[in-house]
Amino acid sequence: MSETRFTKDHEWIRLDGDTATVGITKYAAEQLGDVVFVELPVVGKLVAQASEAAVVESVKAASEVFAPLSGEIVAINEALADDPAKVNADPEGAGWFFSMKVSDSGQLAELMSADQYADYVKGL
Amino acid sequence: MRRTPLRLLDRMTAADLRQTALHALHVAAGARMVPFAGYDMPVQYKPGILQEHLHTREAAGLFDVSHMGQAALIGPDHATTAAALERLVPGEIQGLGLGRMRYTLLLNEKGGIEDDLMVTRGREPADDGVLLLVVNAARKEHDFAYLRERLPANVRLVTFEDRALIALQGPKAAAVLARHAPVVADLGFMTATSALCAGLACHISRSGYTGEDGFEISVPGEHAVTLAECLLAEEEVMPIGLGARDSLRLEAGLCLYGHDIDETTSPVEAGLTFAIGKRRKIEKDFLGAPRIMAELFDGAQRQRVGMRLEGRAPAREGAAICDDTGTALGTVTSGGFAPSLNAAIAMGYVAPRAAKDGTPLQLIVRDQPRPASTAPMPFVPHRYFRRKEEAS
Structure with a gap:
């Protein structure tokens, strides 16, 4: 069972071997409101930790999603093209954004655990 | 293009923001409050912008637009007050009938738009010489100063800071409102009347900014909660935030001041020539007429x-x-x-x-x-x- 870690920018990341799945948290999805479009990176793109990896558009505004770790994009959630509402319905499951091959899993230690993230959100 | 990192969506503090008379009602209803034009306003309620938008198109939505500026121009008679305003707007105001309202534009010397606004002529003989104005929230202080500097001595501007404004919009708005103010069944679009609504003295116009049939109800601030609760108790009515207000007006092709029109855009560029009265085009006696008339004949450099x-x-x-x-x-x-x-x-x-x-x-x-x-x-x-x- 892999552990999910969280960023201060409200992304979640779940590492399985050297492949990580990334999405936005339930808190972020609630704050954004209805998601109408998600712009995902192309497979094969190299992203650096904290660089822009995706853009999520709600009715109201566009928001950046940053790569929680450095690595290479290996898959994207194609289902979001037709049904971006999955991000609101199941942000930490079927509403995942992309998966990436992580180049330095040591970076994971800098991210928050579920408990730490819950405390962080409470303080906002 | 401006984008917001997710971290910037953290709740902002509302310390310096003004509140409308319905503020507590919004918070109790679970609205997400955001700063808008100096007010702490609901951008959406729990159902979210998509549902609120669709509900307004299918049934009826209640909008708090109390942040908008309500005022009256008061002069000795209609001809005097209308002529004073006509110096600053291109609309036919002198010919406005009793109880009729008109969308018009506050202009500057360069033919640009200082604001867009609704002008209503009172229905009762006692209101002779009175024009009611509703201007944009973000522009109200500016507009009121702009008007006061340019009005003749016998026409004064009175502002109604203590009045709330509630919009009820959607195909079921008329049926809902008629239960509380039967007179509205007979009110045509862009007309207005004083009426009792739920027993409260209100000023009701059949107008709005969603593209739907609907009403705007001006009510003293101290009665706003009573009126809003009464309308929200109707099963067709749902509270609607500023998010859906924006998507509704965009679908209706209506301009948002400060975005689609501003001090530099002319009525011709903005495709708002319907707001220029026929007589006004002949008399050419409004601010910015040289540019606007030239663009009417020769076309503008850009087009909305x-x-x-x-x-x-x-x-x-x-x-x-x-x-x-x-x-x-x-x-x-x-x-x-x-x-x-x-x-x-x-x-x-x-x-x-x-x-x-x-x-x-x-x-x-x-x-x-x-x-x-x-x-x-x-x-x-x-x-x-x-x-x-x-x-x-």
């Missing part, structure tokens, strides 16, 4: 147009508009997702050669060209209520 994108990705304010070869034509001034069309739409200014409906365009979103084309507005047909004798 509607645009439809091919995919769902919205092009927001500031996105560049290019032709299909990539040559720049102008800029998006409002853009977003249209819930009633399930598509991305926008409005903006282009060179006249690209203003024809169906012109292929590219809108540049995050450095990527997105295919689009010029589209007629409104994007969603208006459904205003016209009485039979007015329709002919």
